[in-house]
Amino acid sequence: MSLRLGSIAPNFQANTTQGPIDFHQFKQDSWAILFSHPEDFTPVCTTELGAVARLSAEWEKRNVKVIGLSVNTLESHHEWIRDINETQDADVRFPIIADADRRVATLYDMLDHQDPTNVDKQGMPLTVRSVFIVDTKNIIRAVITYPASTGRNFNEILRVVDSLQLGDRKKIATPANWNVGDDVIVHNSLNNDEAAKLFPGFKIIKPYLRTTPYPN
Numbered sequence: 001m002s003l004r005l006g007s008i009a010p011n012f013q014a015n016t017t018q019g020p021i022d023f024h025q026f027k028q029d030s031w032a033i034l035f036s037h038p039e040d041f042t043p044v045c046t047t048e049l050g051a052v053a054r055l056s057a058e059w060e061k062r063n064v065k066v067i068g069l070s071v072n073t074l075e076s077h078h079e080w081i082r083d084i085n086e087t088q089d090a091d092v093r094f095p096i097i098a099d100a101d102r103r104v105a106t107l108y109d110m111l112d113h114q115d116p117t118n119v120d121k122q123g124m125p126l127t128v129r130s131v132f133i134v135d136t137k138n139i140i141r142a143v144i145t146y147p148a149s150t151g152r153n154f155n156e157i158l159r160v161v162d163s164l165q166l167g168d169r170k171k172i173a174t175p176a177n178w179n180v181g182d183d184v185i186v187h188n189s190l191n192n193d194e195a196a197k198l199f200p201g202f203k204i205i206k207p208y209l210r211t212t213p214y215p216n
Contacts, residue, residue, distance in 0.1 A: 002109060005141065009034070009134040012104050016067070016095035017077045023067075024138055026095075031064040031165075032134045033157065036110040036127035038118055040072040040080040044151045048129070049081075049096075050088025051154045062161050063136075069097040069104060070127055099127075108132060118148040131157060133164065170215045171198060186210040 003010070009032075011024045023034075035052075037045040052066055059066055072080075077096045084092050097104060102124075105111050110127040112118040118126045129146035141164050146152050163174040171187040178184070186195045186202050192210075195202050199212035 003132075003140060003143070005143065007140050009132060009138050009140050010107050011138075012107060014069075014097045014099065014104055015074055016097050017074060017081065018095035021067075021095060021097075026067065027065050027134065027138075029063075029136050031062065031136060031161065032132075033059070033064055033066045033161075034069065034108070034132045034134065035066070035152075036069040036105060036108075036130045038112070038126040038128065038148045039070055040076045041083065044149070045070075046080075046084055046087060048151050048154070049084050049092060050090040052094065053084070053088070053090035053092045055154055055158065056091075056093065058158055062158070062165065064161060066094045067097065068094065069099050069110070071099050071102055071105060071124075073100055074098040112148060114147070133157070133161060135164070135168075166215075171195075172212070172215065175211075181214050183211045183213055184215065186212055 011022065013020065013022050037048060039045060049068060077098055081092045084090055099105050102111060105127050108130065110130040111125045112128045113125065118128070126148070128148055129150070129152055131144040131152065132140055133142040135141050142160050144157065159179060162180050163178065167173060171190050172184040173187055174184055186199055188208065190198065195210060199215065202210055202212040204210050
């Protein structure tokens with residue numbers, strides 16, 4: 001059964017660069033971002049993990065734990081981390097799963113079934129650039145998948161977390177290109193009387209499009 005938004009993120013045990021983990025115990029009452037990269041010692045992946053590491057204070061501010069994954073070995077991960085830190089002005093402290101048997105990648109449908117060049121020396125598929133955003137209740141709230149050739153924008157993933165967390169606290173949705181501090185959309189589950197109590201002075205553009213300043 002495929003994983004969908006609203007599914008419980010499957011639990012798993014795995015060896016990582018920070019030691020063995022149980023995924024649900026690892027994240028406990030935090031949000032989590034589980035993300036895969038195709039292979040160690042490759043250029044795009046090196047820039048991506050450096051970007052994730054440089055955002056460590058931002059993840060912590062949002063109560064988010066990040067954990068990477070590829071089908072490489074622990075030894076490979078540890079050696080590669082030195083390259084990431086050296087070339088990306090980074091300090092990789094988050095765990096990276098060694099999923100050589102592809103058990104977790106299969107569980108989360110991360111393997112590449114489209115790109116014939118994204119394979120290992122034995123011709124086995126490598127992982128694509130998958131991102132699973134999981135909330136404190138272990139519910140999958142967002143799934144983002146990029147091809148191997150395209151590096152991700154992790155500031156965009158931060159933006160998605162901001163939108164989800166704000167929407168959990170307030171009855172709002174966020175418009176296109178929204179960033180923290182911008183106006184938000186009053187949720188359609190609220191009628192105008194209910195909206196007025198929560199968002200005094202909200203603006204009606206169309207009956208289905210109502211906006212309000214960023215709610216603190």
